[in-house]
Amino acid sequence: MYQVIHLSAECFPVAKVGGLGDVAGALPKYLNQAGVPSCLVMPRYNLKWNAAHVSHSVFEGVCSTEHFNIPFHIVKAAQDTLGFDLYMVDIPGILFRDQVYGYDDDAFRFIFFQQAVLHWLCSWEQKPSVLHAHDHHCGYAAFMAAHCYDFHPLRNIKTVFTIHNGLYTAPVPHDYARFFPHFPREVGGLLEWDNRIDPLATAIKCSQKVTTVSQGYLQELQQQQSSYSWLYQEYAYKSFGILNGIDTQVWDPNTDAYLTHKLSEQNWLGFKQKNKEEICKRFRFDPNLPLCVFIGRLTGEKGGDLIAPSVGEFVHQTKGMNFFLLGSGSPNLEDALRHISGVFPENVANYIGYNETLAHEMYAAADFLIMPSFVEPCGLNQMYALRYGTIPIVRSVGGLKDSVKDFGDFEGYGIRFDQGTVQDILYSLYRAKDLYYSSYTFNHVRALGIKLDFSWETAVKKYISLYYQ
Ligand code: GLC
Numbered sequence: 001m002y003q004v005i006h007l008s009a010e011c012f013p014v015a016k017v018g019g020l021g022d023v024a025g026a027l028p029k030y031l032n033q034a035g036v037p038s039c040l041v042m043p044r045y046n047l048k049w050n051a052a053h054v055s056h057s058v059f060e061g062v063c064s065t066e067h068f069n070i071p072f073h074i075v076k077a078a079q080d081t082l083g084f085d086l087y088m089v090d091i092p093g094i095l096f097r098d099q100v101y102g103y104d105d106d107a108f109r110f111i112f113f114q115q116a117v118l119h120w121l122c123s124w125e126q127k128p129s130v131l132h133a134h135d136h137h138c139g140y141a142a143f144m145a146a147h148c149y150d151f152h153p154l155r156n157i158k159t160v161f162t163i164h165n166g167l168y169t170a171p172v173p174h175d176y177a178r179f180f181p182h183f184p185r186e187v188g189g190l191l192e193w194d195n196r197i198d199p200l201a202t203a204i205k206c207s208q209k210v211t212t213v214s215q216g217y218l219q220e221l222q223q224q225q226s227s228y229s230w231l232y233q234e235y236a237y238k239s240f241g242i243l244n245g246i247d248t249q250v251w252d253p254n255t256d257a258y259l260t261h262k263l264s265e266q267n268w269l270g271f272k273q274k275n276k277e278e279i280c281k282r283f284r285f286d287p288n289l290p291l292c293v294f295i296g297r298l299t300g301e302k303g304g305d306l307i308a309p310s311v312g313e314f315v316h317q318t319k320g321m322n323f324f325l326l327g328s329g330s331p332n333l334e335d336a337l338r339h340i341s342g343v344f345p346e347n348v349a350n351y352i353g354y355n356e357t358l359a360h361e362m363y364a365a366a367d368f369l370i371m372p373s374f375v376e377p378c379g380l381n382q383m384y385a386l387r388y389g390t391i392p393i394v395r396s397v398g399g400l401k402d403s404v405k406d407f408g409d410f411e412g413y414g415i416r417f418d419q420g421t422v423q424d425i426l427y428s429l430y431r432a433k434d435l436y437y438s439s440y441t442f443n444h445v446r447a448l449g450i451k452l453d454f455s456w457e458t459a460v461k462k463y464i465s466l467y468y469q
Helices: 019-033 048-052 106-122 141-147 149-154 174-179 185-191 199-206 215-223 229-234 268-283 304-317 331-343 356-365 381-387 398-403 422-437 439-450 456-468
Strands: 004-007 038-043 055-064 069-077 085-090 130-134 158-163 209-212 239-241 291-298 322-329 348-352 368-371 391-395 415-417
Touching: 004 019, 004 106, 019 038, 019 130, 019 456, 038 106, 055 085, 055 106, 069 106, 085 106, 106 141, 106 149, 106 174, 130 141, 141 149, 141 158, 141 185, 141 199, 158 199, 158 456, 185 199, 199 229, 209 215, 209 456, 215 229, 215 239, 215 398, 268 291, 268 322, 268 356, 268 439, 291 304, 291 331, 291 356, 304 322, 304 331, 304 348, 304 422, 322 331, 322 356, 331 348, 356 381, 368 381, 368 422, 381 391, 381 398, 381 439, 391 398, 391 422, 391 439, 415 422, 422 439
Parallel strands: 004 038, 004 130, 038 085, 130 158, 158 209, 209 239, 291 322, 291 368, 322 348, 368 391, 391 415
Antiparallel strands: 055 069, 069 085
16 A cells, blocks of 8 residues: 555646646655655646546545535546556546636635545545645645544544745635534634635644755745745744755656657767757757757746846847747746847747747757746756756756856856846856856866766655654
């Protein structure tokens, strides 16, 4: 039977909106490989993956509230390629929608997702030892398991909660308590934060262990001013930062199915050159110039508002670098990218949207990847980049600070800057350009990055030791 059950709203390749999907799709697999039987349960959405894959019902139940009942099914995906058993909660109309999030009733949807999971767990003869919930969509599970009368058989299950991004939560008015199964009145305070019912706060209070996806981010949460700082400080004793790994089976330049030109016989120069030439040909760029890419969401959080002004200013000052920018997000920022590509077509191109193939091709082709994030709990793109021989240029925050060392420091393999300003980014781009033209140092720095090990094995060991605690 399973020792650990993961609860997540996303899981790659079934449903991915951001990095949470990548982590949820990898962590259970690597736990299994390390000998800790693990599975994952997520909502069943009306997405492509589900249309193409068979699943069958393994449990049928009903979530009841005072006024209505919601029947649900637990289905198990009939696949054996993910590396773990995948279960989905099927509630037509409520969970089975065309998108993962973005609906007015999201708070309501995820309350019933979690309830359904717990009803199902009650029916297991041998309960899992650990319930590991990810992000606020799964933030009530620890509370419900410990306090709701219906879930009495689960009260001894240990709970771990991982914060992938503390900027997001979904507070709701107090009357949402009517959607929870009954619990003793005196524990109602555990649900509450700032006069609302708050899933992030509830999870931090009620889980036995709280983790964030890097040590640097944990410190920021504890030190920075926010309405949650007190909570992070108060529960520091049970909080840990564990840097994510990357799925080195999916992200492997030797075998990457998305790439026409794979790495062979460790010929890195050839690998980078062929991929770069191909991308440059597509966008009519001069392949002799350094190529810098951005891949990510165009939001303030990811520094998306700094991209167009910095790239525009840099190209205006020196035509000495090409930029390819891939992302989507705020319409203003998307327009800003289109605008600079229009003004500087020989040096700047963009792709508005997300495209997994193109993203892989860009990591393989680029010399530099820029991540000017304002907040970055872990960040995976800098690790994908390093693995594909691309030097990351990052702002010194959260997980970026923990995973990228400036090449000015001993054995450094990246470029770091402190301020989220156009000036600091420009300065870093000039450093990148100079580095590119001192080819001996450039190749040396790149080689240091390629050698790093960001595989899940290290992170998984830390999770296992936490589970044992
Ligand atoms: C979120 C964070 C990102 C992190 C990812 C996986 O998307 O913003 O920094 O890498 O979750 O934990």
